[in-house]
Amino acid sequence: xxxxxxxxxxxxxxxxxxxxxxxxxxxxxxxxxxxxxxxxxxxxxxxxxxxxxxxxxxxxxxxxxxxxxxxxxxxxxxxxxxxxxxxxxxxxxxxxxxxxxxxxxxxxxxxxx
Amino acid sequence: xxxxxxxxxxxxxxxxxxxxxxxxxxxxxxxxxxxxxxxxxxxxxxxxxxxxxxxxxxxxxxxxxxxxxxxxxxxxxxxxxxxxxxxxxxxxxxxxxxxxxxxxxxxxxxxxxxx
Numbered sequence: 001x002x003x004x005x006x007x008x009x010x011x012x013x014x015x016x017x018x019x020x021x022x023x024x025x026x027x028x029x030x031x032x033x034x035x036x037x038x039x040x041x042x043x044x045x046x047x048x049x050x051x052x053x054x055x056x057x058x059x060x061x062x063x064x065x066x067x068x069x070x071x072x073x074x075x076x077x078x079x080x081x082x083x084x085x086x087x088x089x090x091x092x093x094x095x096x097x098x099x100x101x102x103x104x105x106x107x108x109x110x111x112x113x
Numbered sequence: 114x115x116x117x118x119x120x121x122x123x124x125x126x127x128x129x130x131x132x133x134x135x136x137x138x139x140x141x142x143x144x145x146x147x148x149x150x151x152x153x154x155x156x157x158x159x160x161x162x163x164x165x166x167x168x169x170x171x172x173x174x175x176x177x178x179x180x181x182x183x184x185x186x187x188x189x190x191x192x193x194x195x196x197x198x199x200x201x202x203x204x205x206x207x208x209x210x211x212x213x214x215x216x217x218x219x220x221x222x223x224x225x226x227x228x
Binding site: 014035039040043045048088099100101102103104105106110 | 121147154156157159162193204207210216217219220221222223
C-alpha cells in the first residue's frame with residue numbers, strides 16, 4: 001500500500017527567503033502530483049512529475065522527482081505572501097489501483113512580510 | 114477546458130436526514146470519478162472510486178450503505194449521505210478523469226454541516 005509523507009507540516013517563512021518541502025513515498029509510484037489548496041477551496045493542480053529526474057518550474061515554485069530515493073521536493077524561491085496556502089503531494093500506485101491518488105498530510109505554508 | 118462542478122457548494126442539514134451531492138464534468142466525459150473527504154486541517158482521504166455504469170468501489174472503512182454513490186452517466190456522479198450525523202460534517206471533494214487519460218480534475222468541493 002502506497003503511503004505518502006510530507007515534511008514539514010507547518011512552514012513559516014519570511015518573504016524573500018527560499019525553502020523546500022519534502023515528499024517521501026513508500027512504494028513505487030508511477031507519477032507524483034503537487035497541489036495547492038487555499039482555505040475553504042478545492043485543489044489547484046501545480047505539477048505532475050512522471051519520470052526520474054523530472055523537474056518542472058512555474059514562477060517561484062520548482063518541483064523535482066527522484067524515483068530511486070522515492071522523494072519529491074517542492075522548492076520555493078524568494079517567497080511572497082501570495083504563496084501562503086496548504087501544499088499537498090500525492091502519489092499514484094497504478095496497477096490495480098489505477099487512478100487512485102494517495103495524498104500526503106499537507107504542508108501549511110505561511111509567508112510573513 | 115476540463116471543468117468539474119459540484120452542487121451544492123455548501124449544505125446544512127439536520128441529523129438523520131439524507132443529503133445528495135452532485136459532481137458533474139462540464140466539458141468532457143468522465144469514465145471515472147473519485148470522491149474524497151477532508152476534515153478540517155487534514156488531508157484528503159479517498160472514499161470511493163466510481164465508474165460509469167458500474168458499482169462504486171469503496172475504500173476500507175467507508176460504509177457503502179451510508180455513502181451511496183451513483184455514476185449513471187459519463188458526466189454525472191452523485192454521493193448521497195444517508196442518515197447524516199454530526200460526525201459526517203466535512204468537506205467533500207470529487208474529481209473526474211477523462212477517458213483514456215490520467216489527469217484528475219477536481220471539483221470545487223461541498224461543505225456539509227450536520228446539526
